[in-house]
Amino acid sequence: MTLAGELRIELGAGRPPRIVSTRPDAAKVLLGKTAEQVLATVPLVFTLCGNAQSLAASLACRAALGLGGETKADADLRMAVVLESLREHCWRILLDWPALVGRPPDKAALAALVALDRQYKSALLDDAETLNAASGLPGNRFAVDRIRGELLALLDHAVFGENLTGWRQLASEADLLAWLVGQNCIAAAVIGALYRWDWLVLGRTEPAWLPELASGEWFEYLAARDLERFGREPDWQGVCCESTPLSRQRRHPLLAELLVRYGNGLLARFVAVLTEVAELVDYVAAGEPPPRMADAFGADAGGLARVEAARGLLMHRVEFAAGRVVDYRVIAPTEWNCRPGAVLAQGLQVLTAQDPENLHRQAAWWLQAIDPCVPYRLALDET
Template sequence: MKIQHAYEQAMFAGGKRTSLEEAHFSPNWEKLDLLQEKIKQLLKDRVYGVSPARWLDMESPAQLDAWMDRQQTVAACYLAKVRALGWEAVGSNETAALPVLDEARLHELMNENGFISAPTWDGRCRETSAFTRTDSALLQTLRTRHGNGLMPRLVARLTEVAQLMQWQPLAEAGTPGGGIEGTGVGQVQAARGLLTHGVMLDGEGRIERYRILAPTEWNFHPQGVVASSLAVLDGDREIVEKQARQLIHAIDPCIGYTLHVINPAPIYVTLSHHEYTRGEAPRRRQGHSLSRCGNDVHGGARGGRTD
């Protein structure tokens, strides 16, 4: 919380980013440079055991193994546990990455209820996450060996954070253009993936509709990457439940979830009012809270986070 407060103080005049009246974007680069050095030291002490830049020097799985064996940080011990269990490729499936989205087509789709609640692109479910937008020589080898399984996902998270400490920008979300009069769409790469906001104005220039399409809607689509990951799990109930939780946390929904594992019946993941099922057709649960990522926003409080 101290780092977040310091960041807001450095980025916004007045130190507030949530007030329309007081949030003036005015980055203080000197303060940001000092804050970055503090974060680098924190990451070195708590996560990597070495500087983020040195961690990025690893190019092979052999070097990654040596790092796991040498360091005692939480990250190193976690990856070493995944390796010891032989879970490197757990959950690997063929879900494709979300490409750069055509702006004009996205404008039209953002007005469709079905797209907001269960988005697809070119008729296919897509993934948008740190795994799909992060690259390195080490990740390329891990992807060849383990697909989009658990180990490459975890290493992608660590790689992205280390790259951010070098001030390397994330992949761009898209190129503006091709909009429809009276509408606007904004895209940004948030922590969990591509976050999209869409607005429609009425004839007098007032907001008629405001929609949010969060990365959770792509990744937790009823036939999306999480459902596909669960579909390939095999083993007894206890092992399957542990693997399912690790995969869900690695992909990271923006709100809470409930996991149900009933052998030999399917696995369920209840995320707000959606239900994702392994082994049978997904169905929507009734009576669940609508405080979820990616609904129309008509005012009032929203449960959960949108990044």
């Protein structure tokens, strides 16, 4: 088992899916550490979405210790989180989405994406290998501007078929259908396949969107919760909510229409990811992160930070005593979306295929639509 653990998913026609998580409580390694040690350890332990993890740790620790406003490192980390989320989405689009429609992965574009991501970090950090939330990020801003331009051109070509501008202008399903005409890019191939196979509503359930709360509201809510249980199975007012690109993008005019017409099934989810990629591209181009991407709250030597990571809401909650950590909790998107009874299981349960081959195929699409934060294994019970 890796430090990240995995999800084991057992699926059979006519019965509820069984999802078992082997994710360890990696935050226990932070107990007894000082704030400085926490900031040095977090990026080593939490490597997936490491920039978001580092930002959450820095904000939570500073809030708990009453250290005042945001640092220069925090400000630059916000922008690094935007780029990280863009990279995470596009990694899946270029590597995994092609397999859904019988195409090979776009290894050339993926290699270029990874190279530009490394160059971006290097330019920010003067050739440092990793982001360190405890230090400033001086960097080469001229190089950053060049890398941004190359990155945007790459994604425009590889993901949107050089029609990203057209995607940004989509406001209705009619616009979406018009955009698909003549397109051969991966975005069009995946969306077009859903229309051809009539899988537009596949996985549809009654949505339970995670409310958009500030860190202070979460801090107060968690004060009355069993933290051990909440860390495994988070909820809001007893409801198992989802935190995904779709929950974030659901108010976009195109997504609002698709949700009314097709619900929260496959079409809305894949369109939401592409819509979020286009939005993140705009933030990268502007060099400014979303205004509500992250915040923190602290009181009585405790602090909580929330950061919108690629796959959903990430929270870090910390308590100090005598300058050292006595409790540390990390609630990642996996806990929101992949816990028992959450959106991953809900969608798997309503898949329509009866034979094992097609059931496995539908499940593969649903897993890509939710995109768990950890590796997963899918096993079909054919009995």
